[in-house]
Amino acid sequence: MTNILITGSKGQLGSEINELSVKYNQFQFFFTDIEELDICSLNAIKDYIKNKNISYIINCAAYTNVDQAEENKELAKIINADAVKNLATVASQNNITLIHISTDYVFSGDNSTPYAEDQKAKPMGVYGNTKFEGEEYVRNICQQHIIIRTSWLYSPFGKNFLKTMLRLGKEKASLDVVGDQVGTPTYAYDLASTILHIMQIISENSLFNNFGTYHYSNEGVCSWYDFATEIQNTSKNRCKINCIESKDFQCLAKRPHYSVLNKSKIKHIFTLEIPHWRSRIKHCIKRITE
Numbered sequence: 422m423t424n425i426l427i428t429g430s431k432g433q434l435g436s437e438i439n440e441l442s443v444k445y446n447q448f449q450f451f452f453t454d455i456e457e458l459d460i461c462s463l464n465a466i467k468d469y470i471k472n473k474n475i476s477y478i479i480n481c482a483a484y485t486n487v488d489q490a491e492e493n494k495e496l497a498k499i500i501n502a503d504a505v506k507n508l509a510t511v512a513s514q515n516n517i518t519l520i521h522i523s524t525d526y527v528f529s530g531d532n533s534t535p536y537a538e539d540q541k542a543k544p545m546g547v548y549g550n551t552k553f554e555g556e557e558y559v560r561n562i563c564q565q566h567i568i569i570r571t572s573w574l575y576s577p578f579g580k581n582f583l584k585t586m587l588r589l590g591k592e593k594a595s596l597d598v599v600g601d602q603v604g605t606p607t608y609a610y611d612l613a614s615t616i617l618h619i620m621q622i623i624s625e626n627s628l629f630n631n632f633g634t635y636h637y638s639n640e641g642v643c644s645w646y647d648f649a650t651e652i653q654n655t656s657k658n659r660c661k662i663n664c665i666e667s668k669d670f671q672c673l674a675k676r677p678h679y680s681v682l683n684k685s686k687i688k689h690i691f692t693l694e695i696p697h698w699r700s701r702i703k704h705c706i707k708r709i710t711e
């Protein structure tokens with residue numbers, strides 16, 4: 422049996438891994454969130470893994486509120502960077518493979534073609550900065566690591582753009598949504614399946630040596646306006662979506678205008694076929710409404 426520790430398991434991604442875990446009998450999962458294991462404490466992590474013979478840690482824990490991070494710099498750094506250093510340290514000392522999740526917001530958005538893994542990070546705000554710091558700890562401390570940068574996560578769990586649009590779409594006659602920020606939505610269910618698939622490949626191949634940084638989102642490119650319009654069309658809400666510019670939308674954090682991720686590497690190394698973003702919205706809405 423291969424033992425796997427999941428941190429932050431009550432969030433969007435952790436919840437999807439939890440749902441999918443029943444299909445993976447060869448793995449024994451230890452699902453934890455902050456109540457069971459606060460990753461900010463190095464000693465708590467060391468104590469938790471004692472006698473559990475953990476082979477993988479999947480870190481789904483993070484400080485993910487991009488706007489609030491601008492005001493809670495210290496806490497964002499503690500969770501997104503310092504706590505990740507703790508996990509990397511424990512993983513490295515115990516021959517554990519660390520699968521860590523990061524973000525498209527490590528990039529500035531100056532590109533006009535999809536970002537490859539080796540392109541220079543230049544975060545625009547506290548969230549992206551602290552997530553990049555966390556990545557660097559993983560790369561420098563724990564050789565056996567997989568970092569997956571993803572973008573615009575949504576799921577039936579927690580708070581996300583799709584759920585907000587579904588709710589507001591019922592309450593309001595019209596909504597203003599930004600049309601000049603372009604990226605790709607990622608269904609957390611698809612990312613969770615990919616992580617489990619990657620773990621299976623690594624655990625079946627003792628010579629695996631393609632550790633490193635990867636990009637994953639659904640296929641395709643869209644703006645938040647396109648995403649919102651598709652959500653309204655799929656859910657058959659009558660709410661009208663108005664396309665506005667970022668300069669007319671008040672928020673605390675600056676966001677990249679372009680954050681599309683190039684997924685060639687993950688598709689090639691792990692032989693993946695990735696669904697298009699448009700095709701996944703229906704699946705998620707069905708789970709929410711049923």
Ligand SMILES: NC(=O)c1ccc[n+]([C@@H]2O[C@H](COP(=O)([O-])OP(=O)(O)OC[C@H]3O[C@@H](n4cnc5c(N)ncnc54)[C@H](OP(=O)(O)O)[C@@H]3O)[C@@H](O)[C@H]2O)c1
Nearest residue numbers: 429431432433434455459460482483485522524571573574
């Ligand atoms: N959401 C997005 O759009 C997005 C986009 C790109 C990348 N990502 C990355 O994808 C990963 C998963 O994101 P997500 O949306 O699933 O996140 P999420 O829903 O915010 O879940 C994060 C979980 O971590 C928990 N947590 C916070 N501090 C913790 C601590 N000290 N110890 C243990 N658990 C702690 C949170 O608990 P509380 O809720 O109680 O704080 C929450 O249950 C993150 O690394 C995130 O940066 C997300």
